[in-house]
Amino acid sequence: MADTICAVAVDAATYAIDKLYSYRVPDELRGQAKIGSRVLVPFGFGNKRAEGVVLAFKDGAPDRKLKPVVEVLDDEPILTGEQLKLAAWMRERLYCTFFDCVRIMLPAGLWFKRRETYTLSQTADLAALHAREGVHGEVLRLFSEPGQTLALEDIRARSGGKSMTRVLDELTAEGVLSYHSNTTRKSNDATEKMLALDMEYEQAMARVAAGRSAVRADIISVLGDGGQMSQKELCYMTGASDATVRDMIKKGFLCVRYEERLRAPDFSEIPRAASSVLSNAQQEVFDGIAPLMDENAPRAALLFGVTGSGKTQVYLKLIEKALADGKSAIVLVPEIGLTPQVLRQFVGLFGDEVAVLHSALSVGERYDSFKKIKSGRARVVIGTRSAVFAPVQNLGVLIVDEEQDGAYKSEQSPRYHARDIAKYRVAQHGALLVLGSATPSVETYYGAQQGKYPVFRLTERFMGASLPEVVISDMRGLTREGYSGMIGSQLAEEIERTLEAHKQTILFLNRRGNSRVIGCAICGWVPECPSCSTTMTYHSASGRAMCHYCGASVKVTGACPQCGGSELFTETPGTQKVEEELHEKFPHARVLRMDADTMNTKNAHEKLLSQFGRGGADILLGTQMVTKGLDFENVTLVGVLDADQSLYAQDYRARERTFSLITQVVGRAGRRFDEGRAIIQTYSPTHSVILTAARQDYEKFFETELETRQALCCPPVADLLVLTAVGEVEQQVLSSLLALKTRLQSLMAGQYADVKAPVLGPAAAQVVRVMGRYRYHLTLRGVENARRRQLIAGVIREFMTDSKNRGVTLFADCNPDL
Structure with a gap:
């Protein structure tokens, strides 16, 4: 029988070695492993367990040399084909691993915690093992008896924080230790314990009457209509204790069921509202944008309205239309602080069909909101940047409010811009993208001038209010x-x-803070961060000077720590x-x-x-x-x-x-x-x-x-690609970037002659040293296209595999905030 082979994107793979790895699917897992499912696979020379995502299958000749899939982590695929295509598109453009792109799409509660343990053999000769010299003996002396199990983190902690991976792998290969890896999800489904009668009402009442228990009779009476009630409510209504309920379950009076409860934010206090009436100007804009939704093809529009012109009312009408057409909507806002006010308007109109996604929610709340969206129970999603990945069904309209805001650009890998992801998603669904702002980004307004999408204007404030x-x-x-x-x-x-x-x-x-600068007027002392090349900001509430990059702080007592003087000054108030x-x-x-x-x-x-x-x-x-x-x-x-x-x-x-x-x-x-x-x-x-x-x-x-x-060849007329190198040794960071610059110029003079672009730098970042690591970058000006991406991806991989660059990290970012 031919083996089933799956192609897996593995979490443990760095960008330099990121590719699809082939694994054999054991017979017992064939029905469970599906495209879009996460799996646990052995990876690397030590066969450490690593998460992966199945992307494809192929039938092949029996090949027992392939490593087998260890476990399928999802009952059903967690990623759709649409999401996998989006991840592949992001990976190509953002110079990150496939798994980085997958991870950003899913809430933290869906990811797994892995606990790795090592167990000493039951037949181990403890005295002989403790007598071994070197690091092997150091590790073995941590075990006090045969069969004892220690977690990897405990071994590291008791070894002074040193990495013992190689030693543990060698002892495992000898058979002295055995390795185990257990995975648990970070957030599980929330359930509530529900109770119901498990026997006929008359029979139950007769039995408790013999025992003369008024509380138990009350419990049976409350549940006598055949309904069910949560244990919490039942105890509250009858005064019963948890022990009484447990005893009644044990004796067969009550049966237990568990019902799922969503931990999504509670909207019950928000009153329902009627659909608002648009002004003449708003109606004219709506009448212009709405037909774009009926074309069943990807379209975009810029809603350019002065502050207070009522853009939100137009958004609400567009969403009403999308829902009436059986479609869904996503609304992005740049700041968490905007969601409460926006949320009240949307929940008032759309009720329980609204879900919210932003970083201030708990892990459980985000996980449950994700489930509500994925199941189709929520068709209107409101959130900050990462809500652009919400797995809505049949997307009809995607609105980016305050689209010019820098908060839509991620500063961590993958370094995406929500506006770019939004464009891709509406193209996948044949949906409408609405970019709203009183001050559109230069790139967006330039695109409108080039005829890429129409502009709809609201030039006056709602209800005739005047501009200030x-x-x-x-x-x-x-x-x-x-x-x-x-x-x-x-x-x-x-x-x-x-x-x-x-x-x-x-x-x-x-x-923020009290003052950007605090110092001594006598000797000139100013608190500087020991890990970053910046001065600390004084916070009067805590009486400390704090670094806003790494969080380091020092106590400010009122006396200069250098000369003891009391003449402290503050500048640049916060x-x-x-x-x-x-x-x-x-x-x-x-x-x-x-x-x-x-x-x-x-x-x-x-x-x-x-x-x-x-x-x-x-x-x-x-x-x-x-x-x-x-x-x-x-x-x-x-x-x-x-x-x-x-x-x-x-x-x-x-x-x-x-x-x-x-x-x-x-x-x-x-x-x-x-x-x-x-x-x-x-x-x-x-x-x-x-x-x-x-x-x-x-x-x-x-x-x-x-x-x-x-004049500067900056966006929107050209793209800036910034290659940033980060390391603890400043000279090494600079020399590695100089070598990279020479390599780029050489390739653009030969194999990539069609990617002519000036390479500027190395130049220091605005704050050159952060958390003890120096940051310098190269900048390329030119047109972003597939050939340039191919060139950059190649040189990054070369850089990461070159031993001369060990200790230096390199990453690329297109059109970043420098």
Whole structure:
């Protein structure tokens, strides 16, 4: 009988050796192993157990040299054919392994924890083994008796953290030790214990009457109608103890069933709402976009609407249409903080058909939301970046709100952009992609100008609300006068006026902590991170200076640790410092701060925004979390405290990011009938980006920015591919990149002459040293295509297999935020 051979993508394979590995499927597993199923396979010289995904099958001649599949981990395939194709497409473009792409598609709860153990032989001569010298004896002396089992992590810990893999493999080969690997899923299905009568009601009552137990009679009475009830509810209603229930189960009165319970977020408190009526402008946009959904072909559209124009109402109508056509929808938002407000609108209209996916959910909640989507019970998915992979059935529309936001780009492998994945998914389904924004990315608007997709505009705010009056406040004069606060006199007057009118204020400063710099005015001491090439940020709440890259911190006591002086100064204030200033200047104002330091607990975003929305605070101070999507009718004043902060960053997107942030946060003011005002505090009051953002003039900004991008050969006119090398020895990182640059130039002069592109660098990253590792990169400018991807993939594999580069990691990223 011919062997069944499967092709498997293995988790343990690095990018240099990533390919499909052939394994023999044992007869007893033939019916279980399917394409898209995860399997446990032996991998490498030590045959360590590794997870893999079956991608294909082939019948072949008996080949007992092939290693067998050890175990099939899924009862049914966890990945569809569509997902496997997407993973293959990502692997080719993102320079990562196939398994990296598979992993990002599935919730953490679906992955397995593996516990590896070693057992000493029952027949072992303990004295002889303990007498062995070297590392073998060191390991064997950890076992105190024959048959004892130790976990791999325990062996490593008791050996001082050293890797003992080679020694353990040798002892296993000798037969002294035996190796075992057990896998358990990180999150299992949540079930609830349900109880019902397991005998006739009259018989049960007669039996408990003889025992004169009122509680047991109550239990039988409650369940007498033939229904069932959870043990928790039953005990609550009757006052029975768990011991009483267990005894009744044991004696045959009750039977037990387990029902699945989803741990998805509870939407029961959100009231249902009727479908909203669109304004004339919104209806015109909907009438233009909706027919694109009926073409059953991949289409895209840009919904370009000013802040407060009601883009969300158009989204809701498009989703209503998709559901009516028997299709599903995905809505992406850039920040976790946006989901509570968005969620209320969507759940109010679509009820239990909504599922939410974002990183603030627990492992169990994400796993259950995933199951709800995969089963088709949820047809509307709302979430952040990774929700683009949601396994919806029959996708009809995929909406990317605030599509210009940098949060849609992943900084970890696989380094994907959600917008690119969205384009691929709508192409697979013949669906509609809607890109929505008040400040579209330069790449997206350029594509629309090139005729790749139509643009639909909302030029006025919903219900006739006017755009806020914007004032540019020049901070240069205040500095010359010795003013050191972050809240200028003009903004302070406006805040006072807003407080008197019982209205609310939003203040934006994209810098958390107390002060970016703290130091000694006598000797010049400044706390620097020992592992990163950056100074630490002072946090007054904890009294510590902290590195925002690696988390290292030092206590600031008020005295300089070098000279003992007490003249400590602070510069470049952050949100904590501004909060202190607000309390000093407006002692009666209620202030809420929204940044990474205050949003570190579950549901913190929702609780804070709900408190502000109910009028529980007068001023909301925050980082870029407060710039997008928030809609509070009582907010009439917005202040931008340091508009120049991101303007001069070493990044080709710096001007675009600054324009977008200012435009978005200014748009939070005056969103109903009250007139709004915005104060932009800046040291560059005549800069074109500040002026166009104040006027909300996107067209003028785009025109100027495109000229700059064309001169620099940056996206959208060309693609930037950045090759980053990371290692602990700076000279080795630099020398390896120089060798790589020479290799690239040589290949482009010969075999890849059609991929002509300048190779710039090596250049240091903005923060060259992070967690003790140096980072330098090469940059290639040119057109992204299959030939360039083939070239880059080849040189990365060469680099990773070259012994000279041992200790240096290399990765590629297309159009990253530098």
